[in-house]
Amino acid sequence: MTTVHLTDVHMQYDGNRVLDKFTYTFEAGKFYTILGPSGCGKTTVLKLIGGFIHPTDGEIYFNDKKMNGIDANVRKVNTVFQDYALFPHLNVYENIAFGLRIKKVNKQTIEQKVSRALKLVNLEDFKARDIQALSGGQRQRVAIARAIVNEPSILLLDEPLSALDQNLRIDMQYELKEIQSELGITFIFVTHDQEEALALSDEIIVMDKGKIVQTGTPKDIYDEPLNRYVADFIGESNIVKGTMPEDGVVKIYGKAYECVDGGFKPNAKVDVMLRPEDIVIKPHNHGKINVDVDTVLFRGVHYEISVYDNDGYEWIIHSTVAPTEGQPYSLDFKPEDIHIMLPGEDEESFDKRIEQYEEQLS
């Protein structure tokens, strides 16, 4: 069991800072997802943990052992690479056996372990195949088997599902989750797909431009996004500007609504977020904000409804009942569905504010 600590890790490429003050602890046995747009430094974090690159500044610890300067080949970490990086000159069996052969494991043990890995990824019938003769999904499984056969305490996965089509992706998500709980090792999974992150992770690390923006369980991050960036990145959201005249009250378009947030300076300017599925459509004048329904799209499980309020702002609502297009309605929501975000607030001050506010209430 290995706990990975990164403290104040900086990474620079020719003067370009691609990772800034990255501090995080990955505990043993959990499924972590690093989520962020392309180019935000996700792969860089994995490469640092894997030992392919070394930080410009800051420390990396595995348990109590400092890992700075220790190369990839001696770390008990294995990687599933973004493009799988399978060896084209070796067949499926030999690809998976590669790590064991390097470690001079005896033939019989190799045979056993490779068979077990093949079974785990459902590829028992493919062991003699050439890599070129495999589909994307099969290659992906070989890549996973090749990594886990070495029994690493940490598995790094760099967007392993991004090259697969939608259906296969969902299947592989289930399989990954299953493999992780079966092996009980730490998975550090990188993706730019928020649905994947929400579905798989115990903990999500949201990144932007080389920095951690927010960390937490999928539910924490979905329900309490720190700012507009996280709210937009994770799920759909309606965000309007408002002010907080006092704790528990938010003013939108000059009208005050009850909410459950607080701890701000009086009349602080805030972003008010409402998830599309938290809003209920009521008859005209029976809700909190009057709107005109613009379009209604059937999305299978729900209708996606676009409405405009009297100030001309668009709202997106998910509902299982369809209103009539072009007709006036009213939006309703509960106090606990209103999420208040203070622009520019970082994770630390956010946590501090919530803590203080909760203390104050009790």
Next chain:
Amino acid sequence: MRRLLFIPYIVWMGIFVIIPIGLLVGFSFFDIEDNLTFSNYREFFSWSYLQMSISSFWYAFLITAFTLLVCYPLALIIKQLKLKMFWLFIIILPTWINILLKTYAFIGIFSREGLVNNLAAQLGLPELQLLFSDVAFVIVGVYIFIPFMLLPLFNSINSIDQSMISAAQDLGATRMQVIRKVIFPLSIEGVKAGVQVVFIPALSLFMITRLIAGNKVVTLGTAIEQQFLTAENWGMGSTIGVFLILFMMIIMLFTRTKSKTIGVGRL
């Protein structure tokens, strides 16, 4: 219209490939008195020519092996460099200098009053008889063939995806193991191509052989030259030529590259 485009190619092939080979084969059946005979072929299987063939193969093998030994690490190093194309260019540059000129330069270096012996004298070493030795011949051969070997090796090594190397390291391979188990097998087509472009011309070297090795090294190349220019026995010269062509074809068959997989590295 498309057929017309082939005409220059066919004419060229005819004049410079088919006709000369036909003439060569034709001449090989005539002895020095212009009698139609198989005697040249019988002669070729005599001990002295067999020895010459073996010696040709041996030196071509030595030159190819040492060229590969020098070039493979060199290609690995160049791949790591920041300005790799620049360094590659620098090493390839001497190919533009005439081969005879380079050979004469080596005569200067290896001769009694040459660079090597001057240095040896300064270090108090006895004078070395370098020129007209087979060692000198192999050294010059290796030097001349380095660019030809380096280019295909570098191309195939350079086209190996960095992720292959990372994957091998990830699985615990040391630097040497990465080279042995991943880089070498993935660049094998480049090795074959390099061996081909060095071994085949090395088999028929004659000017360098004469100038550097004197009569210490007798190869099929020098034998052909001697038959045509000294003995004026065109028939025998042609017969050796025919066998040389046969040998080359066999080598090409063995080092045939699968062009389909020449750029392995990316899937």
